[in-house]
Amino acid sequence: MIKYLLKAFVLTVVLSCTSMVTNGASGIFQTYIVLDVNGGGDEFFAGGEDADMIHAPFDGVTYGQVSSLVLNGGEVKTFSNLGSIVLGAELYYNIHLVSEPAGAFIPLNLPFESILPPPAALGDQRWQQLGSGIDVMDGLSPGTYELEVFWKATSTDGDHFDSNGGLNYSATFVIPEANENCSNAIPITPSVLGVAAWETFSLGEVSSEAGCIGNADDDIWFSFVAQSPNDIVVAQDPSGTYDAVVEIYSDCGTRIDCYDNYGPGEVERALAAGTPGDEFEVGSTYYFRVYNKATGVTGSPDIRVMVKTFEEGGLKSKYCNVFDYELNDQIWSFNDAAGQLYS
Incomplete structure (x- = not known):
């Protein structure tokens, strides 16, 4: 009888220990990435595990053109039941052009921060890093990039991931060319009509704002x-493959005219004075931007531009003897009454 009871006791102990191991488990129930976008201060963006449901999700965000983007840290909240211990947490990140695959991911350690207070369950913990100051844009050339991340927690019962099933989570941002913003516009010196003054540049690869027509990407x-x-603002695709659109601005926020009167490869002439009230003020600075009307751009195709002037009072003395006219030359002028160019 004693022998039987001893066997029963041993069996009970074994079953109890087995139950502890089986029920002992840990995992992740909340993830965050902490970003400072354009100097606006730290903002938490949620990963796939989002029990809090108080912050916007990170995945799929398009930040557009950014002047600064700083990865200031991350956070993981974990749970653990009796028999399992969470040992640490990390945020992994990678920055790459959207046209290229992700390379090696960089780990950012998230140290233990605190045991979560009630009503959190016993064993719930916060792992957090703030103030990392990682300049996401450091060393990057102009282009459209993807910031790709996933989170990992290490425990005595194995590693746990929040990685979107291995696809990871990502957001995009754009580093513009210097001249793809109005504030960094390229200065063009007006030339008198009849003097060749084309200047050739490469179109950008991103858009600074929506266009008046077509896709200004x-x-x-x-x-x-x-x-x-x-x-007159003049623009042309020298290759003849795309339709150039010209917009004229009185300042970096005020568009006054939009021009798309000709087809691919043809010379687009933008005459603000053709619209009553839009005449230029002599001596004032104006802005114009040019883009391919169609969506998408292959490489960085060329665009050539110039600004032609009549100058009030006709051709001034400084232009005398600069060029000779032949009988077949055309001199363009502006007919105020008709509101159109004529030759």
């Missing part, structure tokens, strides 16, 4: 100082 900005009320 490859714009480039210019500026000029008006020499007459009826100066």
